[in-house]
Amino acid sequence: MKDLLRIKSLISTEIESLLNQQVKKEAYSSSVYLSMASWCNRNGYDFSSDYFFKQAEEERLHQLKFYKYILDMGGNSISPEITGIKQEYNSFREVFEEALDQEISVTNAIKNIYARCLKEQDFVTVEFLNWFLKEQREEEYKARRALELFEVIGEEGTGRWQIDKHVGEIKYNG
Amino acid sequence: MITTLTQTNQWTDVFKTSKGAIYQCDEERCWYVDFAGKVAKFDYRCLLKLRKSVYHINIEQALLNTTKDPDVEIIFICACDHCYVLTLVQIIALKELLEGTFVMLELNHILHDKLVIGQ
Numbered sequence: 614m615k616d617l618l619r620i621k622s623l624i625s626t627e628i629e630s631l632l633n634q635q636v637k638k639e640a641y642s643s644s645v646y647l648s649m650a651s652w653c654n655r656n657g658y659d660f661s662s663d664y665f666f667k668q669a670e671e672e673r674l675h676q677l678k679f680y681k682y683i684l685d686m687g688g689n690s691i692s693p694e695i696t697g698i699k700q701e702y703n704s705f706r707e708v709f710e711e712a713l714d715q716e717i718s719v720t721n722a723i724k725n726i727y728a729r730c731l732k733e734q735d736f737v738t739v740e741f742l743n744w745f746l747k748e749q750r751e752e753e754y755k756a757r758r759a760l761e762l763f764e765v766i767g768e769e770g771t772g773r774w775q776i777d778k779h780v781g782e783i784k785y786n787g
Numbered sequence: 788m789i790t791t792l793t794q795t796n797q798w799t800d801v802f803k804t805s806k807g808a809i810y811q812c813d814e815e816r817c818w819y820v821d822f823a824g825k826v827a828k829f830d831y832r833c834l835l836k837l838r839k840s841v842y843h844i845n846i847e848q849a850l851l852n853t854t855k856d857p858d859v860e861i862i863f864i865c866a867c868d869h870c871y872v873l874t875l876v877q878i879i880a881l882k883e884l885l886e887g888t889f890v891m892l893e894l895n896h897i898l899h900d901k902l903v904i905g906q
Contacts (some may be wrong), residue, residue, distance in 0.1 A: 615816075616892075616896050616899040617811065617813075617892070617894075618894055619899065622831075626835075689835075
């Protein structure tokens with residue numbers, strides 16, 4: 614008996630479903646960053662707003678990368694429904710704290726898919742995920758560095774204005 | 788749609804229960820589902836859709852439902868020629884049939900994998 618499932622698709626149903634969950638997660642991240650960009654802009658933090666616009670764009674590209682990979686491997690990509698995006702934040706700092714939380718949760722999700730791929734010996738997807746793991750190094754570094762600015766500059770006086778100015782300059786050279 | 792089963796030697800049994808059976812046809816790259824009085828042909832996409840819609844039915848909730856609605860579910864699969872109108876007992880039987888089938892297909896996949904590695 615031919616292995617028809619394998620002929621039609623390179624990835625298993627479990628991996629396909631995990632990758633679709635990741636598509637949704639990346640789409641959610643993109644929307645969260647967009648909301649953060651709006652909040653920052655409304656409150657006068659224009660450099661941070663630009664930073665979050667760029668982040669939103671990056672997350673969208675990640676989403677598409679997963680989306681196309683599923684299709685290329687013979688799977689079924691599901692366009693996600695995104696709801697429940699927080700629109701208001703209590704402080705400038707809270708925005709960055711939540712941005713870091715978001716990145717940590719994305720890293721964990723990718724690690725989870727990676728573990729499943731290793732269990733199934735799906736080395737093709739493992740190789741695909743390697744790019745994302747490297748990307749997460751940068752994303753988490755940037756989010757952590759932004760929070761660090763709150764410590765080293767301080768929020769008193771013109772502190773927040775200084776922090777905002779420096780957020781746009783954060784770069785990772787790893 | 789085929790209404791009577793005229794099984795040829797090109798069909799391989801995938802899984803059988805007392806209520807039905809699923810066969811694989813390598814040549815046509817499809818499966819034949821013999822259930823609820825008919826034999827229906829399903830390609831890869833449609834079989835996955837059938838599985839999804841059957842697994843999606845909340846059997847427990849339907850069992851506990853005390854309203855006077857008829858105890859029937861319509862399984863309609865988008866872009867597929869077949870449709871099932873099944874009672875709760877039939878749904879349980881179809882679910883069992885599909886679960887068994889996918890376990891067998893997975894087993895077949897593992898065997899193929901091991902054979903390739905072994906070569």
